[in-house]
Amino acid sequence: MNREKISYFASGFLALGLVPLTAVIVPLYALGIGASPAEVGIIMAMRSLLPFLLAIPGGAMVDRYGVRFVVTRLAFACAVLSLVYPFTTSVFHLVLLQLVFGVCQSFCWIGVQTGIGKTYRGDPIVTSHLGFWSMGGTFFGPFIIGFVWDYLGTDSSFVAAALWCGLMSVLALQLSQEVSGMERSASKRQAVKGDYSQAFGQLRDPVVFYIIACSSVRLGAVSLQTSFLPVYLAELEFSASQIGVLIGISAISSAFSAFLHAVFAKWWSSEKILGVFIVLALMAVSSMSLTESYATLAVLNITMGLAIGVTQPAMFSVLGAKISKDIQGLIVGLRTSSNRCATFLIPLFAGLTAGIISTQWTFLIVGMTLMVLMLATLWIARDRL
Structure with a gap:
């Protein structure tokens, strides 16, 4: 198994595992700063709002700029944002942070899936391994972060999340950098509008x-x-x-x-x-x-x-x-x-x-x-x- 495949599988483990990992510590932190159960629900829902609205232009961005370019930068952004969480002191700040973090995490996972598709063209052995490792991330992520939260505390948990994201950024340096032949529009607004039209x-x-x-x-x-x-x-x-x-x-x-x-x-x-x-x-x-x-x-x-x-x-x-x-x-x-x-x-x-x-x-x-x-x-x- 070559280095690129290992990097894809490990990136899938980290990218998808990041979702349940943060689903453990963010609600606990929100409750710790006095959020009500209803407010916790809103905070967690905000993670999915921008990915729902922007996943199509986000996927097109991966096509235009390449998997490695997008995933390395957005995984690093997730690492930085993870370190910001312990400094948030209100529900409003957590909502804003979740909006940005959610879209960065989602685009990383979109990037990994796109890279596998472009590079290995549906090879069932490769896709089976990606499925195994990405699902494994959703199982082990919460266990690891739960242990850190219980025994090392709140701040250490978010540092661990930052290290998780930082490792994904480093691994993404080994991913493919194939750029599509799609023409770039004169403006970002035209590009986004064109992405939605093409997708639908x-x-x-x-x-x-x-x-x-x-x-x-x-x-x-x-x-x-x-x-x-x-x-x-x-x-x-x-x-x-x-x-x-x-x-x-x-x-x-x-x-x-x-x-x-x-x-x-x-x-x-x-x-x-x-x-x-x-x-x-x-x-x-x-x-x-x-x-x-x-x-x-x-x-x-x-x-x-x-x-x-x-x-x-x-x-x-x-x-x-x-x-x-x-x-x-x-x-x-x-x-x-x-x-x-x-x-x-x-x-x-x-x-x-x-x-x-x-x-x-x-x-x-x-x-x-x-x-x-x-x-x-x-x-x-x-x-x-």
Whole structure:
């Protein structure tokens, strides 16, 4: 394995792992300076606002200026911003900091995905490794930073986050620096407007439409699980440690099942793998409404984790193999925007459902709604599977 591949996998570990890592320490710090639970929710939501609005021009920026150029600088910016957190003394300052930090982190992850697509063109072995290491980052990041917070304190936690980001910036120096042939507009406003027009125009491409639709449904299922499974388990009077175990085994299953993509790719196309395993994940999350047994819920969470883990490298492979190098970043940005939209709308819909009916049946109702959307997507794309 060459140095560039190792740098991509390590950068994926750090870029995606940074999300749950900061999701541990930022709320704790916010509570420490007197923020209310509602204010903590607003602070954490602000991390996703600009990535939702700017992911498309951000992806196009990666295409224009190169993966190495963008990721090294924005990872360094994340490191600097991490050191600013301990000096914030109000909710307003934290909101502003989260806005900037969120977009820098998101663009780093967009850059890693774009670089893998441009360089390795959907190689299932490479995308499986990226899926494993990036999911591993989401598992180990919170554990590491939680230990630092408990034993070394608040300031040390943000210093550790800065070192995490600084290491990503150094590793990014080994990433590819391939620049697309896209023409640069005379002004930034024209460039951004052109990026949005081009991105939404790409939805006419059946492959792009399929990827965006599948990605949105997939993240919708994940957001349903992560948002309401702890609530449902608490209503069933399971302990916090039992809840943590269920969530943890799902994450571990996702990380290791990423390698299954390379196995299934010997017989099925990545498009088919993506569709089949999203349906399996939806069946698992919907079935959580039908049981109150901890053992059965554990099996369903493992099943969902396995299915979700296979789909991530499948998406990377389709993007890398079927999308032009010149617009890899643009399409990754479009997918990121659609994902952010799904992770906002699905918990909202699920919350309304839980309020009207019950938490237990929310999984079945929302899961089946997503299943209808997924089956419609598969029917539209039936000629490609």
